[in-house]
Amino acid sequence: xxxITVEEWKSLIATDDNAxxxxxxxxxxxxxxxxxxxxxxxxxxxxxxxxxxxxxDAEKNYYIYCRSGNRSGQACTIxxxxxxxxTYNMIGGYMAWEEEL
Numbered sequence: 581x582x583x584i585t586v587e588e589w590k591s592l593i594a595t596d597d598n599a600x601x602x603x604x605x606x607x608x609x610x611x612x613x614x615x616x617x618x619x620x621x622x623x624x625x626x627x628x629x630x631x632x633x634x635x636x637d638a639e640k641n642y643y644i645y646c647r648s649g650n651r652s653g654q655a656c657t658i659x660x661x662x663x664x665x666x667t668y669n670m671i672g673g674y675m676a677w678e679e680e681l
Contacts, residue, residue, distance in 0.1 A: 581653070581656035581657060581659075581660055581667045581668070581669060582667070582668050582669070583649075583653070583668075583669045583671050584668050584669065584670065584671065585670075585671050585672075585676075586670060586671075586672065586676050586677055586679075586680045587680075589643060589668070589670050592643070592668065593643060596641055598639070598640050598641045599640070599641050599642075599643055600619060600636070600637075600640045600641065600642050600643070601615055601617055601618040601619065601643050601644075601645075602618065602619050602620075602621065602642050602643065602644045602645075602655070603615065603618040603619065603620045603621075603644075603645060603646070604620075604621060604622065604623040604629070604644060604645070604646050604651050604652055604655045605620075605622065605623075605645075605646050605647055605651070605674070606622050606624060607620075607622065609646075609647055609674075613674070613678075614674075615645065615674075615677065618645075621633065623646070623651045623654060623655050623658075629655075629658070630658065630662070633655075633658065633659055633662060633664075634662060636664075638662070638663050638664045638665070640666070641666040641667075641668070642656075642659060642664060642666065642667045642668065643668045643670070644656055644659075644667060644668065644669055644670070645669075645670040645673050645674055645677070646673045646674070647673050647674050647675060648672065648673045648674075648675055649669060649670060649671050649672050649673040649676070650673075651673075652669045652670060652673060653669045655667075655669075656668075656669045
């Protein structure tokens, strides 16, 4: 897991052909706005989150965000334990993204 800023996120995503954007917020949060092409799996699903993550390709690079960066950090840790080697946590989450707009 690597914590990255919004600027680093944008730079890496722009050049990463193996990138998957993962939104781990609740559906209500997603309904208020989300990043383009983000795959949504709510981390609050508990075992359901783990089950869904296990369906993902561990060879991809996962750029993970939540509202503030806490849940996405937890998601990165869980995914690392499940064998995902390349996970990136957006520092400040969606709130930081919106501030950059």
